[in-house]
Amino acid sequence: MHKEHSLTKNQQIIFDLIDKSTEPLKAYSILFNVQKKGIKAPLQVYRALDKLVEIGKIHKIESRNAFIACHNSSCQVAKATAFSICEICEKVTEISSAGLSKYLANFKDKDGMKYSKYNLEFFGLCKKCR
Amino acid sequence: MHKEHSLTKNQQIIFDLIDKSTEPLKAYSILFNVQKKGIKAPLQVYRALDKLVEIGKIHKIESRNAFIACHNSSCQVAKATAFSICEICEKVTEISSAGLSKYLANFKDKDGMKYSKYNLEFFGLCKKCR
DNA sequence: TAGTTATTGTTATAATATAACATAGTGTAA
DNA sequence: TTACACTATGTTATATTATAACAATAACTA
Numbered sequence: 377m378h379k380e381h382s383l384t385k386n387q388q389i390i391f392d393l394i395d396k397s398t399e400p401l402k403a404y405s406i407l408f409n410v411q412k413k414g415i416k417a418p419l420q421v422y423r424a425l426d427k428l429v430e431i432g433k434i435h436k437i438e439s440r441n442a443f444i445a446c447h448n449s450s451c452q453v454a455k456a457t458a459f460s461i462c463e464i465c466e467k468v469t470e471i472s473s474a475g476l477s478k479y480l481a482n483f484k485d486k487d488g489m490k491y492s493k494y495n496l497e498f499f500g501l502c503k504k505c506r
Numbered sequence: 507m508h509k510e511h512s513l514t515k516n517q518q519i520i521f522d523l524i525d526k527s528t529e530p531l532k533a534y535s536i537l538f539n540v541q542k543k544g545i546k547a548p549l550q551v552y553r554a555l556d557k558l559v560e561i562g563k564i565h566k567i568e569s570r571n572a573f574i575a576c577h578n579s580s581c582q583v584a585k586a587t588a589f590s591i592c593e594i595c596e597k598v599t600e601i602s603s604a605g606l607s608k609y610l611a612n613f614k615d616k617d618g619m620k621y622s623k624y625n626l627e628f629f630g631l632c633k634k635c636r
Numbered sequence: 637t638a639g640t641t642a643t644t645g646t647t648a649t650a651a652t653a654t655a656a657c658a659t660a661g662t663g664t665a666a
Numbered sequence: 667t668t669a670c671a672c673t674a675t676g677t678t679a680t681a682t683t684a685t686a687a688c689a690a691t692a693a694c695t696a
Contacts, residue, residue, distance in 0.1 A: 384674060403652065417677065422653065427674090438568040439625065441652065441683095455629070460615055471615055479609055480626075485590055485601055491628035495569065496610075498621035499585070514643065514692095533683065547646065552684065557643095571652095571683065 383433075389413050390424040391445070394434055400442030400468050429454075437461070437468055439497050448472040455493040456481065462502035471498070513563075519543050520554040521575070524564055530572030530598050559584075567591070567598055569627050578602040585623040586611065592632035601628070 383391060389410055394401050401409075407421045415421060425443055428434040432454025434443050439461065446454065447470050458471040458480075480494055513521055519540055524531050531539075537551045545551060555573055558564040562584025564573050569591065576584065577600050588601040588610075606626075614620055 386675075418653070419655095419677085420675070423674075438627070460619070460621065469615075473613075473615070476613060480628075483603075483606060483628075485599075485603070485628075487633060489590070489630060489633075491590065491630045493629040494627060495629075496626045497568070497624060498610075498613075498615075499623040499625075500619060500621045503617060503619075516644075548684070549646085549686095550644070553643080 383428075384424075386415055386420055387424045387427055389415065390421060391428055391433055394428075394443055395445040397445075399466065400437050400440060400444040402440075402442045406443070435459075435470070437497065438495060440466070440468070442468075444468055444470065446470065457494070458496040458498070460498040460500065460502075462505055463499050464501055464505040467502045467504075469502075471496075513558075514554075516545055516550055517554045517557055519545065520551060521558055521563055524558075524573055525575040527575075529596065530567050530570060530574040532570075532572045536573070565589075565600070567627065568625060570596070570598070572598075574598055574600065576600065587624070588626040588628070590628040590630065590632075592635055593629055594631055594635040597632045597634075599632075601626075 390406060393406060393409055403418065403421050403425060406425075407415065407418055410421070425434070425436075429436055429443075432446055434445050435454070435457050436443055437459060444459075456477055458473070458476060460469045460471060461467075476496075480496070481492055482490065484490055520536060523536060523539055533548065533551050533555060536555075537545065537548055540551070555564070555566075559566055559573075562576055564575050565584070565587050566573055567589060574589075586607055588603070588606060590599050590601060591597075610624055610626065611622055612620065
């Protein structure tokens with residue numbers, strides 16, 4: 377079990393928005409959407425995002441500069457992430473595969489080095505766009 | 507064999523710079539370094555970078571917004587990339603492992619979908635920083 | 637050699653992210 | 667309960683990364 381983090385007001389507002397979204401959200405789109413709730417500046421958004429990423433409640437899709445809620449309930453290791461990204465509709469799905477995460481966590485590079493932290497982004501076409 | 511691409515002047519200048527570098531280069535750092543060669547605007551850099559990425563001569567390190575020359579001579583599939591990134595010194599190394607690329611190319615998600623295109627970034631500490 | 641396409645040059649601006657500093661709340665230990 | 671450390675907040679300004687729009691030029695090709 378890992379420690380439960382109680383979110384602060386800004387963190388909660390921003391997490392709720394991302395969690396309800398069906399697609400990854402970008403920082404300035406988040407900012408626009410929470411301005412009515414009193415969050416007025418980019419930095420307020422980025423600070424909340426940083427914290428949410430740190431505690432594993434959300435993930436950043438690096439190739440898209442966008443944020444998605446973690447839907448991997450067994451994701452103790454928030455730092456080992458994998459996604460599939462549709463190149464047409466931009467749908468992003470978090471992949472939770474025990475086999476994959478086991479393979480990657482055990483992968484050794486040429487120097488015999490292992491990595492518990494990684495980010496993998498697969499690109500292709502989703503069911504609908506195929 | 508895949509088609510040989512002869513680089514244009516700007517592409518060659520920018521590729522040479524990245525290829526000689528021991529670390530990933532950022533777009534505006536590249537811009538600064540090639541201004542003496544007549545490349546004055548960001549767009550000239552980004553256009554060359556886009557093309558170089560497209561033809562597989564360089565790769566973008568998404569989590570760092572930086573570019574590195576492809577050192578994987580057998581890398582026919584420029585779109586299937588893996589790197590290790592040192593979280594202290596930021597050293598980036600391209601991983602060329604037949605096993606890894608085979609595993610990832612054959613990986614099937616829950617819908618049975620396979621992906622020939624992916625980007626994997628491992629994070630950890632390099633030899634020196636360990 | 638005309639037509640097409642890719643590349644270049646240029647200015648302006650959009651989108652993403654952080655620096656710096658002041659203030660306020662929260663937990664905790666003497 | 668007060669002083670301390672720590673985290674979060676609010677705010678303005680600015681840095682960094684990337685693209686839009688348009689004109690001109692070079693390279694390819696039928």
